[in-house]
Amino acid sequence: MYDVFQQYLDDKIVLTPAEKEKIRACAVVKKLRKRQYLLQEGDVWKYDAFITQGCVRTYSIDEKGIEHIIGFAIENWWTGDRESLLSGKPSRFNIDAIEDSELVLFTHANFEMLCGAIPALNNMVNQILQRSFIAQQNRIQAALSFTAEEKYLQFIDKYRVFANRIPQNMIASYLGITPETLSRIRKQTAKK
């Protein structure tokens, strides 16, 4: 399903046929079964990964063995661990598939090369980073200011696309609350 990625690029930037071909030549398509790892804690992450189909989550596991979900990504989003990528250190995170999924992978070295050669691509990547930064800032603000219920309602509102595909216990983890609390919140809010 490289087409999905090609379509994504076409929506964002204009490329010459030669540039398209150059990018395609670096891409590797990868399939993931539900629950399969894309990245395991301790491994070094060296890619740029675009999801063409499906849904993945990034999470850490604390000393008590509890999973904390840092983020979700679905088709037309990027995923990976920037910290490990930049530092070259083993990742503190896991990434695995919530559904059977398909991705397009670039080794980071290749991707850097492509960005160097194709300014439009480089700009696109920077824009994405800017937006991710803003999204994270908003999440921090929500975590500081909101109650469990407010955080859930904001999540549903903002990420309607996710809400039906992702199990509630994972949404709870993402919001920093327990599955029990989320269940009760849903019961409450359904009444209204």
Next chain:
Amino acid sequence: MYDVFQQYLDDKIVLTPAEKEKIRACAVVKKLRKRQYLLQEGDVWKYDAFITQGCVRTYSIDEKGIEHIIGFAIENWWTGDRESLLSGKPSRFNIDAIEDSELVLFTHANFEMLCGAIPALNNMVNQILQRSFIAQQNRIQAALSFTAEEKYLQFIDKYRVFANRIPQNMIASYLGITPETLSRIRKQTAKK
């Protein structure tokens, strides 16, 4: 104190005298008194701002009138509201000085122009953004996984430079706890 900014640039990238001059020509030095606003909620932020001296905070105010501190910045850091900058919408944040401070301001249009003309500068900016992204991700993880005490200890450890300059009530707000709780945590941990 433009020198501080020049020094910062020299530490990070190599520039020709002509480039240095070009950058300098766009810079505006601005002083802020303690408690003075750099940005007020509702205004549109249009700058890139580098702190040469002092300390500022970025915060929002909720419906109950409670301040939630999103971030701090001291000399040799950048500050501003990327969301307002990119979207052109009024800012939801305030930025004000914790100490008397001095900054170097660029209008974003000028700064973009400089980045377009000077690839090394553009790269530097991207690197900074990458690092901020990673720092935010870690903060989200901490907020999800840690108790109040753990968050405080991690903060002290990670931002020792800040810890002595920033009032405790602001640190508490940054960590998402009350000043009373922070006071008690400090009492506890001092014993050990």
Next chain:
DNA sequence: GAAAGAACTTGATGCAGATCAAGTGCAACT
């Protein structure tokens, strides 16, 4: 299609941290 295992719900109980309240100490302004 039976069995095992996730995902979700519901109830009872506990506790970390919030809230409310009443100070003390200290720096800034007149």
Next chain:
DNA sequence: AGTTGCACTTGATCTGCATCAAGTTCTTTC
């Protein structure tokens, strides 16, 4: 030097959410 106001502390009480426990239902697997 006195006053105002902010930063910080300490104690008493309250509460939102976690934890523990025991089900029910839905999904995967062989």
